[in-house]
Amino acid sequence: MAVSSSLNSIHISPRTPKTPRAIPEDDEENVELSLLDDEQRREAAQDLDEDEHTRQSKRKISAKDKRAMVLLCILYLIQGVPLGLALGSVPFLLKEHLSYSQLATIALSSYPYSLKLLWSPIVDSVFISSFGRRKSWIIPMQVIVGSLMLYISLNVERLMEDPSNNVIELTTVFTSLVFFSATQDIAVDGWALTLLSQDCLSYASTCQTIGLNTGFFASFTVFLAFNSEAFAHKWGLPQLTLSAYLRFWSMVCYAITFWLLFFKKEDKETAVEADMSIKSVYKTIWSICQLRHVQLLIIMHFFAKVGFAANEAATSLKLVEKGFKREDLAIAVLIDFPFQIIGGWLAAKWSRGDLPLRPWIYAFWPRLGFSLIATLIVYYFPKPPISLGFFTLLVVHTVLSGFTGTVQFVGISAFHTRISDPLIGGTYMTLLNTFSNMGGTWPKWFVLKGVDIFSEATCHVAGELAIKATECVSDHGKAHCAEVNGKCVTERDGYYIVSGLCMGFGVLFLIGYIVPTARRLQGLPTSAWRVKMG
Numbered sequence: 001m002a003v004s005s006s007l008n009s010i011h012i013s014p015r016t017p018k019t020p021r022a023i024p025e026d027d028e029e030n031v032e033l034s035l036l037d038d039e040q041r042r043e044a045a046q047d048l049d050e051d052e053h054t055r056q057s058k059r060k061i062s063a064k065d066k067r068a069m070v071l072l073c074i075l076y077l078i079q080g081v082p083l084g085l086a087l088g089s090v091p092f093l094l095k096e097h098l099s100y101s102q103l104a105t106i107a108l109s110s111y112p113y114s115l116k117l118l119w120s121p122i123v124d125s126v127f128i129s130s131f132g133r134r135k136s137w138i139i140p141m142q143v144i145v146g147s148l149m150l151y152i153s154l155n156v157e158r159l160m161e162d163p164s165n166n167v168i169e170l171t172t173v174f175t176s177l178v179f180f181s182a183t184q185d186i187a188v189d190g191w192a193l194t195l196l197s198q199d200c201l202s203y204a205s206t207c208q209t210i211g212l213n214t215g216f217f218a219s220f221t222v223f224l225a226f227n228s229e230a231f232a233h234k235w236g237l238p239q240l241t242l243s244a245y246l247r248f249w250s251m252v253c254y255a256i257t258f259w260l261l262f263f264k265k266e267d268k269e270t271a272v273e274a275d276m277s278i279k280s281v282y283k284t285i286w287s288i289c290q291l292r293h294v295q296l297l298i299i300m301h302f303f304a305k306v307g308f309a310a311n312e313a314a315t316s317l318k319l320v321e322k323g324f325k326r327e328d329l330a331i332a333v334l335i336d337f338p339f340q341i342i343g344g345w346l347a348a349k350w351s352r353g354d355l356p357l358r359p360w361i362y363a364f365w366p367r368l369g370f371s372l373i374a375t376l377i378v379y380y381f382p383k384p385p386i387s388l389g390f391f392t393l394l395v396v397h398t399v400l401s402g403f404t405g406t407v408q409f410v411g412i413s414a415f416h417t418r419i420s421d422p423l424i425g426g427t428y429m430t431l432l433n434t435f436s437n438m439g440g441t442w443p444k445w446f447v448l449k450g451v452d453i454f455s456e457a458t459c460h461v462a463g464e465l466a467i468k469a470t471e472c473v474s475d476h477g478k479a480h481c482a483e484v485n486g487k488c489v490t491e492r493d494g495y496y497i498v499s500g501l502c503m504g505f506g507v508l509f510l511i512g513y514i515v516p517t518a519r520r521l522q523g524l525p526t527s528a529w530r531v532k533m534g
Contacts (some may be wrong), residue, residue, distance in 0.1 A: 312440070
């Protein structure tokens with residue numbers, strides 16, 4: 001029952017400007033050292049190293065950098081909130097009212113975040129210099145995001161009362177929400193490189209992790225819990241509606257945008273050699289894609305996650321369908337969060353050295369095994385209320401399954417970092433991460449669509465022959481059966497067929513392609529991954 005999101009694959013690759021070397025001073029030190037004997041030179045060198053170590057250890061984060069970190073966390077938080085709604089809580093709220101085919105359509109809203117490489121060169125290159133290179137995009141994007149959330153809050157009753165007739169509008173609204181959030185993310189990533197000082201650039205990804213995950217879990221874990229009538233009644237709290245939640249964050253988005261517009265001045269960026277025109281960036285991307293090794297890696301990325309696609313796309317929805325409470329699901333995800341952090345730290349240690357793909361390969365087998373266990377959990381799911389022991393099993397399974405996913409993410413990220421050309425590191429890394437993200441995004445539509453295609457339901461009417469129904473899960477299907485005074489009975493659940501097909505393909509692709517290809521790719525010298533800059 002692993003609940004996952006595309007947030008795990010977000011990565012920042014800051015461009016590190018070169019620091020000029022003080023050659024004359026180094027020459028003077030070398031001359032002075034040359035006048036000493038061997039023992040004195042060793043002692044002097046040790047003293048220099050200790051002095052440098054002392055200076056670095058005493059160096060503190062400046063107040064300006066601390067303010068910049070807070071600002072970055074807030075800007076990433078604004079992205080995490082709509083992402084948590086579009087990719088997390090909304091599908092669970094709509095599960096009781098929509099078929100899996102309709103949920104597949106809404107799942108298309110996650111695509112823009114995986115495809116932002118397509119327009120990121122435009123965001124980096126087109127701006128109003130008097131307004132600010134990054135603010136030229138951040139401010140209008142946040143105004144649009146806030147307005148979209150306000151629009152949804154004002155129309156949520158109409159959209160949610162009869163979602164089956166509003167699937168297109170829901171998909172359009174949330175796709176737009178994710179698209180503008182992704183565009184804001186591109187600009188914020190770039191601003192992080194100038195907001196933070198050179199010594200604190202490494203904190204950019206930390207700010208992104210904190211901000212995005214906080215916003216995502218607020219909209220997924222926290223919202224689902226406080227939106228539950230049972231949770232609110234148990235703790236004596238008012239139920240948090242989707243409309244109120246959206247209005248609150250819409251106002252927060254407007255307030256932060258107002259502050260950025262009138263009280264935050266953006267420093268002008270000086271043109272550097274690393275900055276390229278839109279045309280040259282797209283040309284570089286095409287040159288990278290023409291490398292034979294990159295093409296093999298792209299194929300591997302596109303199909304590597306098919307094996308556990310059914311588990312990640314449909315298992316949680318199936319559990320909710322069988323009676324697992326949304327607030328209990330949110331608690332399981334919340335418990336899993338700190339274990340993912342621990343898993344990331346351990347995976348980073350395992351991915352060092354000449355074989356960074358080794359933990360990524362090793363984690364495939366347990367991850368496929370947990371997908372099989374998840375299918376069995378759905379099949380043997382007891383009638384509610386579930387016992388504490390079964391809930392503990394679900395939590396343990398979520399933690400272990402999430403751990404394997406984290407190990408794979410860190411392993412493949414370490415490999416991307418190793419092979420990326422430092423001269424075009426940002427473009428190279430973003431390109432590879434885009435293909436990795438798409439490998440986990442594109443199967444979702446086919447999985448959810450397949451659940452309905454392979455399912456077979458029958459509407460049993462008392463005293464009459466059974467009437468075959470296309471689906472008896474959504475409100476529309478149940479209502480159609482109820483019109484003839486019947487009862488929906490599922491003869492064949494397509495979830496198990498799709499899950500079996502995905503896992504079968506995953507095993508075959510792992511043995512036949514991933515293992516030999518990954519071993520070959522990680523054995524190549526870094527020079528094989530370089531492109532000629534025209």
